[in-house]
Amino acid sequence: MAERAEHNEETGSVGHIAPAKLYVAIWAVLMVLTLTTVLVSMVDIGPMNIVVALVIATIKGTLVVLFFMHLRYSPKLTMATVIAAVFWLFLLLSLTMTDYLTRAWSTYPGH
Amino acid sequence: MATSDMGDIQVAERALQHHFADMEQQRETSSFGMWMFLLTEIMFFGGLFCAYLVYRASYYHAFVEGSQKMNITLGATNTAVLICSSLTMALGVRAAQMGKRKLMVVLLLITIIFGFGFLGIKAVEYHEHWVNHEFPGPNFHFETGDPAHPATDAQHTEIYFSLYWAMTGLHALHMVIGIGLVAWLVIAGLMGAYTPHYYNPVENVGLYWHFVDLVWIYLFPMLYLISKKH
Amino acid sequence: MATAVQIVERENYLNSNYGIKSWLLTTDHKRIAVLYLISITAMFWLGGFFAMMIRLELLTPAGDLVSSDTYNKLFTMHGIIMVFFFLIPSVPAVLGNFLVPLMVGAKDLAFPRVNLLSWYLYMAGAITALTAMVTGGVDTGWTFYTPFSTTYSNTHVIGAAIGIFIAGFSSILTGLNFIVTIHRMRAPGMTWRRLPLFCWSNYAAAVIMVLGTPVIAITLLLVALERAFNIGVFNPQLGGDPLLFQHLFWFYSHPAVYIMILPGMGVISEIVCCFSRKRAFGYEFIALASIAIAVLGFLVWAHHMFVAGISVYAALVFSLLSYLVAIPSAVKVFNWTATMYKGSISYNTPMLYAFGFIGLFTVGGLTGIFLSSLGLDVHVHDTYFVIAHFHYVMVGGMVMAYMAGLHFWWPKITGKMYPEAWAKLSALLVFVGFNTTFFPLFILGYMGSPRRYHAYPPEFQVLNVLSTAGASILAVGYVLPMIYFVWSLRYGADAGPNPWNATGLEWMTSSPPPTHNFDETPVVTWEAYDYEHQPQEEITVGH
Numbered sequence: 001m002a003e004r005a006e007h008n009e010e011t012g013s014v015g016h017i018a019p020a021k022l023y024v025a026i027w028a029v030l031m032v033l034t035l036t037t038v039l040v041s042m043v044d045i046g047p048m049n050i051v052v053a054l055v056i057a058t059i060k061g062t063l064v065v066l067f068f069m070h071l072r073y074s075p076k077l078t079m080a081t082v083i084a085a086v087f088w089l090f091l092l093l094s095l096t097m098t099d100y101l102t103r104a105w106s107t108y109p110g111h
Numbered sequence: 112m113a114t115s116d117m118g119d120i121q122v123a124e125r126a127l128q129h130h131f132a133d134m135e136q137q138r139e140t141s142s143f144g145m146w147m148f149l150l151t152e153i154m155f156f157g158g159l160f161c162a163y164l165v166y167r168a169s170y171y172h173a174f175v176e177g178s179q180k181m182n183i184t185l186g187a188t189n190t191a192v193l194i195c196s197s198l199t200m201a202l203g204v205r206a207a208q209m210g211k212r213k214l215m216v217v218l219l220l221i222t223i224i225f226g227f228g229f230l231g232i233k234a235v236e237y238h239e240h241w242v243n244h245e246f247p248g249p250n251f252h253f254e255t256g257d258p259a260h261p262a263t264d265a266q267h268t269e270i271y272f273s274l275y276w277a278m279t280g281l282h283a284l285h286m287v288i289g290i291g292l293v294a295w296l297v298i299a300g301l302m303g304a305y306t307p308h309y310y311n312p313v314e315n316v317g318l319y320w321h322f323v324d325l326v327w328i329y330l331f332p333m334l335y336l337i338s339k340k341h
Numbered sequence: 342m343a344t345a346v347q348i349v350e351r352e353n354y355l356n357s358n359y360g361i362k363s364w365l366l367t368t369d370h371k372r373i374a375v376l377y378l379i380s381i382t383a384m385f386w387l388g389g390f391f392a393m394m395i396r397l398e399l400l401t402p403a404g405d406l407v408s409s410d411t412y413n414k415l416f417t418m419h420g421i422i423m424v425f426f427f428l429i430p431s432v433p434a435v436l437g438n439f440l441v442p443l444m445v446g447a448k449d450l451a452f453p454r455v456n457l458l459s460w461y462l463y464m465a466g467a468i469t470a471l472t473a474m475v476t477g478g479v480d481t482g483w484t485f486y487t488p489f490s491t492t493y494s495n496t497h498v499i500g501a502a503i504g505i506f507i508a509g510f511s512s513i514l515t516g517l518n519f520i521v522t523i524h525r526m527r528a529p530g531m532t533w534r535r536l537p538l539f540c541w542s543n544y545a546a547a548v549i550m551v552l553g554t555p556v557i558a559i560t561l562l563l564v565a566l567e568r569a570f571n572i573g574v575f576n577p578q579l580g581g582d583p584l585l586f587q588h589l590f591w592f593y594s595h596p597a598v599y600i601m602i603l604p605g606m607g608v609i610s611e612i613v614c615c616f617s618r619k620r621a622f623g624y625e626f627i628a629l630a631s632i633a634i635a636v637l638g639f640l641v642w643a644h645h646m647f648v649a650g651i652s653v654y655a656a657l658v659f660s661l662l663s664y665l666v667a668i669p670s671a672v673k674v675f676n677w678t679a680t681m682y683k684g685s686i687s688y689n690t691p692m693l694y695a696f697g698f699i700g701l702f703t704v705g706g707l708t709g710i711f712l713s714s715l716g717l718d719v720h721v722h723d724t725y726f727v728i729a730h731f732h733y734v735m736v737g738g739m740v741m742a743y744m745a746g747l748h749f750w751w752p753k754i755t756g757k758m759y760p761e762a763w764a765k766l767s768a769l770l771v772f773v774g775f776n777t778t779f780f781p782l783f784i785l786g787y788m789g790s791p792r793r794y795h796a797y798p799p800e801f802q803v804l805n806v807l808s809t810a811g812a813s814i815l816a817v818g819y820v821l822p823m824i825y826f827v828w829s830l831r832y833g834a835d836a837g838p839n840p841w842n843a844t845g846l847e848w849m850t851s852s853p854p855p856t857h858n859f860d861e862t863p864v865v866t867w868e869a870y871d872y873e874h875q876p877q878e879e880i881t882v883g884h
Contacts, residue, residue: 015138015314017208027198031191038187041336053332060328068201068321075139077524078146085150088552089157091639093164096588099643099655100165106653130448130526132862140451140525147517151555158559158589162574165585173580247572266573267580273572277563 016073026067033060126309138311145315149322152285156326159278163333166270173267176253177275178337180245182236186335189232190327196225197324200293204317207310212300215313219297222320226290233283240272247273275334282330285323292316353756353853368453369856374439375754376460377430382823384426384467389819391419396778396812399805404796412795413480414496420483425505426467428739429597432604433550434463434515436746437543439754441519443847443854444537446528446863451521452514459514466508473500482793484594487575487586491567499568502561509558512600516550519543528846530865537845537869538614538627542607545631549596549603549638557593560586584649591642599638602702602734603631605742606673609695612749613677614870615843616692617684621870623676630669630676637666647718656715663713670706674699689841690764694745697772701737705730708783723793726786732779744771744822751826752836756852759829763821770818777811844871 037056041049066072071082131137167174203218244252251272253265296316299305305313354371364372394415398406407415438456442449450456473479479501481490490498523536523544563574564586573579575586614621621627643651643659677699686692708730711717721727751759781804786792790801797805839848844867850859867874 015208017205020202020205023198023201023205027194030194030197034187034190034194037332037336038183041183041332041338044338046338049336049338050332053336054329057329057332061325064197064321064325064328068197068324069318074142077143081143081146081150084552085153088639089153089160092154092157092161092556092592095640095643095659096161096165096585096592097168098658099584099588099651100168101652102654103652128453129857130453136525140521143525144452144455144517144521147520147551151513151517151551153555154552155555155559158556158563161589162563162585165582169582170580248570266578269579270573270581273574277566277572277574281559 016070018067018070018073022067026063030060030063126304134308138309141311141315142318145318149318152322156278156281159274159281160329163274163278166267166274167337170264170267170270173264174271175338176264177268177271178335180240180243181335182239183335185232185236186331189229190331192225192229192232193324193327196222196229197321199225200317200320204310204313207300207305207313208307210307212303212305215305216297216300219293219300223290223293223297226286226293230283230286230290233279240276245272247276278330278334282323282326285326289316289320289323292319351851352855353851354856355755355853357856366457368449368457370438370442370450370453370456371754371854371856373456373460374435377434377438377463380460380464380467381427381430381435384422385819387471388419388422388427389816391415391422393812393816395419396809398795399797400809402797402799402802402805404794407795409795410480411478413482413793414474414478416793417479417482418474421470421479421501421505423735424483424597424601425508426463426470428601428735429512430463430515431601431739431743432608432746433519433543433546433600434459434511436539436608436743436750437519437604438515440750440847441522441540441543442526443753443850443858444540444845445523445526446531446846446859446865447522447526448857448859450518451526452518455514456518459511459518462511462514463508466504466506466511468504469507470501470504473497473504476500484590485561485564485586486590487564487567487583488577491564491575492571492578499565502565506558506561506565509554509561512550513554513558516547516554519547520551523547528863528865531846532865534625535865535867535869536628537607538610538621538624538631539604539607541628542603542610542631545635546600546603548632548635549600553593553596553600553639556589557597560589560593584646584651587646587649588643591645592639595642595645596635596638598731598734599634601739602742603634605698605739605746606631608742608746608749609677609698610673611843611845612691612695612745613680614872615749615841616687616689616695617681618872619680619684619870620868620872621676622679622682623672624869626672627676630672633669634666637662637669641666641713644713644718647715648722660713660715664710667706667710670702674703674706688765690759690761690768691745691749693765693768694741694748694771697768697775698738698741698745701733701741701772701775705733705735705738708733721786723791724786725782725790725792728792729779729782729786732782737775737779741771741775744768747822747826749841750847751829752840753847753852753854755830755833756836757829757833758836758840759822759833760825763825767818767821767825770814770821772818774811774814774816774818778808778815779811781805781808781811844869 033056037053040052040056043049045052065082071078127134127137131140199218199222203215203222206212206215206218240246244250247269251269253268253272293316296305296313299312354369364376367373367376394407395412398404398412398415400406404412438450474497477497479494479498480496481494481498485498485502490502523540527536566572567574567576571579573581575581575583577583610621610627641659641663643655644663647656647660677695708726712721712727712730748759748764751757785801785804785808788801790797836852838851840852841848846859846863846865847854849863
């Protein structure tokens with residue numbers, strides 16, 4: 001199967017071994033992004049504050065999942081699991097919000 | 112390394128459970144099982160995220176008020192600590208893959224230290240909140256700093272703090288469990304349980320650790336960085 | 342073949358070793374299935390006892406047998422036990438545990454120790470919930486609606502909630518084990534298109550278990566915390582929204598009804614094919630309908646909240662989405678019927694239960710469409726119509742399927758045949774008793790009789806008496822199998838490996854199967870339900 005992890009020639013280890021430099025680079029990017037998100041939060045850009053913060057968090061999260069958690073080198077099934085998790089979380093949040101965001105649209109006598 | 116290869120393979124064969132055909136199937140199965148477990152964890156935290164989203168949308172000002180009480184310096188430091196621990200964890204898994212037992216144990220021990228560092232800083236924050244009556248319940252007390260949003264806001268801020276305590280508390284609980292698991296890896300690693308052919312437990316605990324880091328990466332902006340405001 | 346002596350001496354999972362320890366520490370999926378069978382049977386009788394108390398109280402219009410408080414506790418405990426401790430684990434944890442590894446040709450589930458852990462969690466949850474019931478009971482209804490559960494109820498809500506919380510993890514672990522097993526442990530040649538429909542439907546149910554159960558776990562934890570510390574998440578006095586609880590609760594609990602029904606549908610697919618001697622009509626559609634039900638089931642939860650004060654616009658969307666579930670459900674019913682068409686049908690007990698399932702599930706499903714229509718729901722909400730609807734699905738559907746599966750695989754599980762004549766009688770009693778019990782409730786509900794009251798106006802008495810009478814017939818129908826199943830353990834005829842002449846890997850090993858399931862790993866080269874190429878012998882057992 002193409003999905004199967006390759007054998008590492010040198011150590012005989014199963015699974016992909018990423019270079020240590022890559023991990024350090026990812027770590028550096030994560031630290032910079034943490035600093036960025038704190039600095040951006042000091043600037044008042046109204047409702048965009050939370051948007052920027054969540055975008056940065058998502059970039060950080062993606063890096064962690066792809067590299068630290070080896071998703072990039074994992075079988076497709078693992079990718080499908082992650083997508084399912086994100087999708088169902090989205091269902092929970094979005095369908096719940098359909099109620100809260102539209103409740104105020106209709107007014108009843110006495111309200 | 113080639114000399115210890117035969118010994119390594121024997122360790123691996125002992126670790127093969129009877130119902131798997133080979134190590135490959137066992138490794139992929141255990142890894143998939145861990146990812147499925149993390150999926151359930153996402154939905155577990157998801158319930159709290161949903162509550163957060165609903166109330167933040169409804170009581171934006173109260174949430175801003177509550178987040179002003181957060182110590183951003185400590186929160187940011189903790190984020191950094193967790194990211195560092197994730198690096199040492201990832202390198203630890205790498206050491207296990209390469210069969211560098213001592214390096215793995217050292218890296219995992221550093222990870223544990225970072226973990227305790229996180230919990231220590233969190234405890235300082237908790238103490239501050241506790242002293243300031245920012246714990247939901249009968250002793251909760253909150254002075255709104257914003258005259259535009261009086262009385263009811265204090266109650267809504269209490270909801271913010273309820274979610275704050277629930278989310279960070281649940282996260283801290285996961286950290287404690289994670290530290291226990293890494294400690295178990297250290298002991299088993301010292302006893303020579305893991306080889307380049309068999310390191311599933313190291314890999315899976317690593318996944319768990321990174322996941323807990325991932326949750327914090329979201330909790331930090333959601334709870335600490337809601338808005339500059341004032 | 343082998344002589345009788347050799348059959349007795351052949352090692353199987355039951356006689357491989359003895360003693361209480363060999364059971365309580367077993368990691369064999371078949372033994373764990375038996376542990377589950379015993380535990381959930383006990384819970385079924387307890388829940389059934391509460392049901393009988395409810396029906397006896399409703400025999401007369403006046404609230405004379407029990408006080409209203411006691412009545413509240415009775416229906417709450419009936420609901421909690423039956424939903425969380427019987428229906429949800431029933432087919433997956435008993436039949437699924439036993440059969441999924443056999444059907445895919447594996448030696449065990451992917452994580453045998455986790456499987457044992459899940460049984461212990463189930464027991465811990467059950468004991469916690471039962472303790473709460475024994476020490477005073479719970480009166481919130483099985484739905485734990487806030488703010489009643491968090492603020493006003495003076496009963497043991499926390500204990501019951503924690504019990505369900507713990508049992509929830511048992512369900513999560515079972516689901517996780519099934520998904521990983523079906524993905525990773527299939528025998529060579531057992532492709533997805535050859536997978537038995539029972540595995541497909543358990544897979545779909547497992548998807549719901551792992552995605553939905555964590556949400557109710559955290560929700561019930563919040564209820565317990567709110568009750569203990571008054572933290573305000575659901576408390577309207579502090580600005581919380583009780584409806585948020587309902588959203589989170591039904592995000593799991595609506596899909597949970599598909600956790601209950603989907604594995605039952607898998608049982609029916611197996612049985613209909615076997616006793617019609619035909620390949621499943623539209624195999625792919627039945628398989629994919631299971632997945633479709635699992636996914637669509639997550640999009641409909643707010644139809645439980647139409648009159649609770651949610652946005653009418655959201656309600657419109659949820660109403661529309663709810664109708665969609667009817668499509669894959671109907672696909673299944675039509676395909677079962679088409680499978681039987683021109684089949685050579687034999688009327689053995691499992692098939693009788695399957696007939697019952699198809700009819701009663703159809704009634705339950707169609708009345709579900711009534712309830713998902715916004716206008717009609719306002720009229721019948723919280724009436725006996727709702728009670729009748731979900732009992733047609735849960736009891737008429739799921740319990741029927743569970744009984745069908747238990748009869749069908751009893752020879753495999755124990756190596757013994759049950760007495761066919763008695764079993765047919767009990768199937769008939771269950772069908773008649775069930776309809777007599779629950780059909781009157783549709784009428785009562787449509788006439789406006791509300792649920793959850795221990796007294797009612799005298800004009801409703803005739804239908805209530807009818808219902809209570811039906812409940813006693815139903816009870817006899819359930820007691821009989823209990824007796825003859827136990828009887829068959831000692832006196833039943835030896836079943837042999839394949840008494841139904843059925844296809845499927847589980848029938849290719851001995852009964853009861855050896856601990857490692859198969860003497861050598863099977864290699865699959867044929868399609869599922871290849872009955873056209875199976876020797877066309879008559880099913881001789883029980884004739």
